[in-house]
Amino acid sequence: MRIGGYVPLSLSDYPGQLAAVVFTQGCNWRCPWCHNPALVHPALFTPPIPVETVLARLAARRGRLDALVITGGEPTLHDGLPGFIGRVRDLGYKIKLDTNGSRPAVLRALLERGLLDFVAVDLKAPWDRYPEAAGLPALDTAPLRETLRLLRETRTPHHLRTTLWPGLSDADKPALAEAAAGSPHHYQPFRPPA
Numbered sequence: 001m002r003i004g005g006y007v008p009l010s011l012s013d014y015p016g017q018l019a020a021v022v023f024t025q026g027c028n029w030r031c032p033w034c035h036n037p038a039l040v041h042p043a044l045f046t047p048p049i050p051v052e053t054v055l056a057r058l059a060a061r062r063g064r065l066d067a068l069v070i071t072g073g074e075p076t077l078h079d080g081l082p083g084f085i086g087r088v089r090d091l092g093y094k095i096k097l098d099t100n101g102s103r104p105a106v107l108r109a110l111l112e113r114g115l116l117d118f119v120a121v122d123l124k125a126p127w128d129r130y131p132e133a134a135g136l137p138a139l140d141t142a143p144l145r146e147t148l149r150l151l152r153e154t155r156t157p158h159h160l161r162t163t164l165w166p167g168l169s170d171a172d173k174p175a176l177a178e179a180a181a182g183s184p185h186h187y188q189p190f191r192p193p194a
């Protein structure tokens with residue numbers, strides 16, 4: 001695990017829960033409108049926060065927080081993710097995972113082990129505009145569709161969120177609604193990178 005940021009308290013990242021947030025470094029996508037490029041481009045990475053430091057801080061807050069939100073970057077890229085989640089759960093925390101949806105096999109393995117309480121997926125664009133939204137002209141959307149199918153079939157608490165990045169318009173909303181059918185879905189305003 002490479003952890004690039006830690007927020008000790010968030011009231012808004014996990015619906016209805018008091019949560020801490022960790023930000024993992026590294027992403028397999030290059031969204032032109034990424035709000036956190038410092039977690040995507042290795043040249044911008046800060047020295048990682050040791051996992052043991054995060055666990056110690058969470059241990060110190062046991063009973064006063066409900067959950068940990070794991071976001072990025074793209075958390076599912078990290079081989080140490082299941083072990084990390086297991087240790088956080090042992091401290092009594094619920095886990096919410098934020099993912100771009102590109103690695104359904106990792107998600108499936110986490111769900112099969114009962115390691116996730118809530119999942120948020122960015123539904124970035126209608127399927128035919130995903131390569132543009134992700135900054136990858138050859139992007140295959142099949143894994144994303146598999147991720148959404150998996151969440152619905154397993155009845156995992158989840159939601160989809162679409163950031164209104166500058167290239168998106170009202171004309172995209174019918175196709176987005178179609179892609180989101182069967183899942184809670186909302187829009188959120190675009191925030192330029194800090």
Ligand code: SF4
Pocket residue numbers: 027028029030031033034035036037039040072073074100134
């Ligand atoms: S998937 Fe998320 S973290 Fe990765 S480049 Fe896109 S917006 Fe940034």
